[in-house]
Amino acid sequence: MKMRWSLPFYLFLVVSQAFGQRNEDRPVTESVTKITFIEPGIAHEFPAGKAASVFLRGGMTASLAVDYYDNITGVLFRHFIAGSFRVYYNFMKREMLEKNTAKNSANYFALLAILAAPPLNKSTDYRPVYNESLLNTGIVWGMQRNYPSGFSLDLNIGVGYAKDGSQLLISPVGELNIGWWLGKKNKDRR
Numbered sequence: 001m002k003m004r005w006s007l008p009f010y011l012f013l014v015v016s017q018a019f020g021q022r023n024e025d026r027p028v029t030e031s032v033t034k035i036t037f038i039e040p041g042i043a044h045e046f047p048a049g050k051a052a053s054v055f056l057r058g059g060m061t062a063s064l065a066v067d068y069y070d071n072i073t074g075v076l077f078r079h080f081i082a083g084s085f086r087v088y089y090n091f092m093k094r095e096m097l098e099k100n101t102a103k104n105s106a107n108y109f110a111l112l113a114i115l116a117a118p119p120l121n122k123s124t125d126y127r128p129v130y131n132e133s134l135l136n137t138g139i140v141w142g143m144q145r146n147y148p149s150g151f152s153l154d155l156n157i158g159v160g161y162a163k164d165g166s167q168l169l170i171s172p173v174g175e176l177n178i179g180w181w182l183g184k185k186n187k188d189r190r
Contacts, residue, residue, distance in 0.1 A: 029049070039061045040059050045104060052086060058079070082175065100147065105146050112158070136160065146181050155174075156175055
């Protein structure tokens with residue numbers, strides 16, 4: 001059991017050392033707060049080093065419910081919270097190509113965890129496992145682009161574990177966040 005959880009951690013440490021950049025002139029990561037639209041909510045990213053950050057997000061999500069005959073019977077609404085530790089690896093390459101790096105616009109590897117509460121609209125019309133809270137965690141590759149206009153795109157995908165009820169399964173994990181970053185807009189910035 002211990003080996004199963006420690007392997008992803010050690011893999012992440014190796015990846016972060018291999019791709020982490022050291023820019024001695026200035027810090028690279030910045031604080032960014034944004035509103036997300038696909039899963040309505042709010043997110044904030046905190047710098048955790050020159051090329052690392054902690055990203056937290058919370059809001060409302062929807063998932064499909066399946067009955068005992070494998071028919072989709074409804075949509076479940078849940079509150080969720082997600083967090084990740086990100087290590088950005090291509091800031092310098094993007095700067096050399098004169099591409100946008102403001103507001104952490106770069107690619108990254110991350111440890112991601114998503115916890116969704118039990119649904120607000122519980123029912124006995126579908127399998128009981130759908131009335132449970134959900135946990136999805138894993139290692140992901142992602143890309144974030146925060147444009148000077150305020151538009152924000154953040155996509156990550158990887159593999160990890162999903163726990164629904166008492167089942168623990170190997171599962172894909174990821175997020176798609178489209179939103180609007182908050183704060184002063186500077187059109188001159190790349």
